[in-house]
Amino acid sequence: MSSGPRTVAVAATDGMLHFELAMAYEVFGSAPDAVRVPWYDVTICGDRAVRAGRFLVEPDCGLDRLARAGTVIVPALADVDDEPPADLVEAVRAAHEAGARVVSLCTGAFVLAAAGLLDGLRATTHWAHTELLAARYPRIAVDPDVLYVDNGRVLTSAGKAAAMDLCLHLVRRDHGSAIANVVARRLVVPPHRAGGQAQFVTTPVPAQDGHALAGLLPWAMRRLDQPLSVDDLARQANLSARHLTRHFHAVAGTTPLRWLLTQRIRRAQEMLETTDDSVDTIAAAAGMGTATTLRRHFQRTIGVPPDTYRRTFRPPHSGQSGSRPPGGQK
Incomplete structure (x- = not known):
């Protein structure tokens, strides 16, 4: 700066x-x-x-x-x-x-x-x-x-x-x-929101301890690069899909799949800001599969394409080529 x-x-x-x-x-x-x-x-x-x-x-x-x-x-x-x-x-x-x-x-x-x-x-x-x-x-x-x-x-x-x-x-x-x-x-305010009401960075795991998903959410965060379904999450939490969805609404205020998408977008944001990795590499690490899929979801959620976001929000001299994003370890 x-x-x-x-x-x-x-x-x-x-x-x-x-x-x-x-x-x-x-x-x-x-x-x-x-x-x-x-x-x-x-x-x-x-x-x-x-x-x-x-x-x-x-x-x-x-x-x-x-x-x-x-x-x-x-x-x-x-x-x-x-x-x-x-x-x-x-x-x-x-x-x-x-x-x-x-x-x-x-x-x-x-x-x-x-x-x-x-x-x-x-x-x-x-x-x-x-x-x-x-x-x-x-x-x-x-x-x-x-x-x-x-x-x-x-x-x-x-x-x-x-x-x-x-x-x-x-x-x-x-x-x-x-x-x-x-x-x-x-x-003690919510994380930063984009001007058009979209949330740029959301809290990956609710701050309170002891909720019904306390073990599941960190588990899912460590596996964002993998395909995860509602059934996968329900099985890990030892809940039915219906009960899992109810707990997600109570704890995270959204559905399991919407929560997953938000965390994948967040992972992509962190990598765009902190690494020199290509959009294809970031798409894979964030569980989006392809750069096309990432660009579509990123544009719809954030309002700008990934490349524009990187140019706008990346701190000067922050490139760490090949580095893994926080929480990205398996």
Whole structure:
């Protein structure tokens, strides 16, 4: 990751919501203990002490500092009936022109829209305000049905939990899925979800111990490269297929075959991020059989082909040709 995106400036102005502002600072402000890579350098930028909800925030520097940041975070505004503050809009526009990656959380999208950064792009905001955003800025393709939209250097999210998803998405872009999941665990939030509601990386085994499938799920994870049927799983668990399906719904919230497919996709994601293996090799290791099958399921589940995913989410210099993915041993 370049030094640019690691310099994060969180914009602050009166009327911002404290939740999104604090969330951005929490995600990017300090690395989890287990992370051993250069982390983000975060500053809060505003021209004066600002009121965020019921809290008074003292910025580290002025709004002009946004133009020197690699990543600019614009938290949510409490009031979107009026135009965003002109000084904030101008500072965000200047940061974008200087090459910054600009990110809005929730109704922070109205600032990006006022700055003209969303013209001709797909974007989102809190569902309660998508109609207003679309009406006020008709050149924006407002999508009310997604968690967030990544246009490369301009990103927007829906509200609250989706804003956290976008922050974790940025960590994933910059550092890869393993580190993003460490951050998610520290914050005690679900693993990273893709903008279109799909889950990029799901928990392979439920966190709680003592459930009915506690022995079966790790057994299946070690055999993802092998053909596994519902009958195979039921036999290993010493259950009927009907009882197995019932336990899967109770423990994992899905069917046995859907759970298996999710874990196979996850295995493919890990290998795309951490090895130089071909798509054919990854398809075999993930139990997909052929590259064609992997590409079909991967595109449908994740929304992009495997090759695109590898280019987008692989950390720099992470290639470990021939290495086995975590949990891939037999």
